[in-house]
């Protein structure tokens with residue numbers, strides 16, 4: 001699936017969402033970030049209980065990430081209609097814009113604006129990656145989804161937000177469980193690390209005369225892995241670029257990303273502090289564990305950190321978690337213990353931002369091999385159906401509460 | 402200096418070379434690779450003794466690499482003329498095309514064709530780097546330097562080839578010496594290494610579930626540095642690319658270059674064999690020294706090697722070396738021992754190919770901080786003049802021999 005946010009194919013999916021939910025009796029709101037809210041009236045007026053997620057994908061994405069949460073929420077509307085269910089308050093379905101951050105480079109940006117955590121102007125001015133000139137605002141206008149309603153939790157209130165999602169990890173599948181009852185989202189911080197040495201000729205420069213930025217970066221990546229292992233955290237490098245990039249020139253400049261995650265903020269901070277101290281020693285060529293040993297110490301490099309984003313640990317709302325637990329208990333009965341697992345989300349979702357304003361939680365279903373952000377992404381129809389069933393049960397329970 | 406081979410600015414330099422050497426009384430030959438041979442007649446006919454190098458540069462290159470060898474050779478013609486010197490046989494100056502390999506990606510390609518080591522068709526069909534459609538042949542035609550003379554050591558014979566070059570390394574400067582008397586060129590081999598793991602989400606995938614191609618590549622780069630240190634060799638990585646390249650995706654695919662050099666072929670082969678065994682163990686996550694220790698062992702990656710080029714160690718010709726030594730002795734007198742150094746060239750030059758067909762050697766002058774392939778490249782006018790003087794002395798001596 002390749003459905004970048006606010007592309008022509010995303011417009012088609014949005015049109016489908018609007019037509020389908022209208023046909024199911026919903027009132028549609030589109031806000032200034034193109035977020036689509038479909039509201040099914042309740043017996044009384046008041047802030048709706050929402051289910052939702054996003055319809056955009058990575059450039060080479062899967063068919064479930066985000067999409068399952070929206071389509072299961074639409075199915076919820078259908079089941080409520082088919083069974084003549086009248087909820088106490090309105091029930092809604094939301095499609096958040098540009099969750100992936102793949103086209104406009106802030107993930108979860110539109111729930112972030114809705115929550116008042118990201119300024120509208122910053123979001124509107126986001127330029128598409130890859131050097132194009134389109135901005136979020138120009139593309140919202142182009143596809144006809146720059147809504148007149150302000151993007152704000154005050155103007156478009158929610159009673160609660162429930163998000164069904166594929167796990168994007170391997171645990172549920174490995175343990176043969178059907179529902180992950182998500183307690184919160186782990187903390188994470190993203191950094192860009194610049195290592196500066198000096199370009200030189202690979203054939204004529206002895207190791208002692210080099211300031212090899214890539215050799216230093218290699219040691220840093222290995223150290224971050226060890227430090228995270230020791231702290232039961234995660235550290236990952238997904239991007240690395242170097243200059244000048246020639247077989248016979250030692251790279252004088254390397255930039256790499258570092259993504260540190262752990263269930264506690266303090267653990268992320270501790271790994272960050274450990275890496276900051278260690279990278280400085282590695283760059284300086286100082287004795288440091290074994291990493292500078294066994295080679296020839298060269299000339300020092302410098303190292304500089306930029307913090308790109310900070311996402312503190314999130315605890316979801318106890319009421320919402322109880323609604324999911326009860327709905328799963330209803331479905332699984334005595335197998336509840338074997339088929340569910342309380343877990344912490346490893347990845348960020350729009351629920352991170354909604355949780356800052358309204359009671360929120362998530363539920364996960366298994367996905368094959370834990371693969372996500374990849375066309376191989378797959379969850380069985382049966383697992384998706386179980387997820388949709390528990391989502392419906394949780395929303396209805398919250399509405400009754 | 403940015404004078405990529407067969408660009409408009411290279412044409413200007415070629416025109417200058419042709420006009421200047423013609424004005425100095427030379428006969429010009431341009432061959433099918435655009436190599437320019439300027440020949441000053443001698444008392445008798447016969448293969449000329451040549452001095453020369455190249456006028457092309459790296460994209461962000463210096464003003465000395467190659468250029469000094471050509472301009473000093475042109476200065477040699479001037480000094481011979483000014484002093485009414487008649488050599489026994491002709492003396493020549495050569496400007497080799499695309500030595501750098503920066504625009505058309507085989508370095509020293511045109512001396513390679515001349516020596517019969519690279520097929521003409523392969524060289525002519527070389528496409529410019531960066532995705533352009535120009536080939537060496539189309540650019541030779543465009544700038545008017547596709548000569549009618551076949552590119553061959555049989556058609557354009559040489560008695561000998563002398564090349565003055567900046568050291569491109571820090572040794573002469575550090576030891577305060579003026580002339581490097583080059584004995585040969587170290588062996589080198591270039592490889593591309595492909596490491597294949599699996600893309601996965603940085604937030605949801607435990608270390609144990611990952612096959613992290615970049616973490617494995619980092620260990621390999623560090624290992625190659627240690628193995629080369631142990632063998633008194635050099636190992637360098639100048640290029641590293643990865644996929645897919647997103648902060649929150651563990652890279653499933655990494656490709657990096659490896660440049661191994663040593664004075665002996667057998668040492669290069671030993672480091673290659675060591676790295677082949679070690680990289681396989683690193684990829685498999687096996688216990689291996691300390692590199693896989695201290696982290697969490699994940700799932701195995703695969704690793705594949707491609708050999709991009711093999712350049713065996715070269716020993717230059719004793720007669721040529723003696724001519725350089727004698728010329729330097731003449732200039733330095735009793736300071737000869739302090740001001741010269743016998744050395745092995747760390748980098749390849751057109752002299753590598755000429756040495757396969759005719760007596761060849763090189764001489765080096767110091768360059769500041771050992772910097773080359775960089776606009777900061779610098780050699781003092783005095784050091785350049787000393788180099789030119791010894792070059793002249795060596796060529797005249799060889800001619801007399």
Ligand SMILES: NC(=O)NCCC(=O)O
Pocket residue numbers: 100107346347348349604649
């Ligand atoms: N679900 C997801 O991939 N969100 C993006 C932010 C993150 O990397 O956790």
Ligand SMILES: NC(=O)NCCC(=O)O
Pocket residue numbers: 203248501508747748749750
């Ligand atoms: N002089 C020079 O940089 N030649 C290119 C081949 C090499 O890397 O040694």
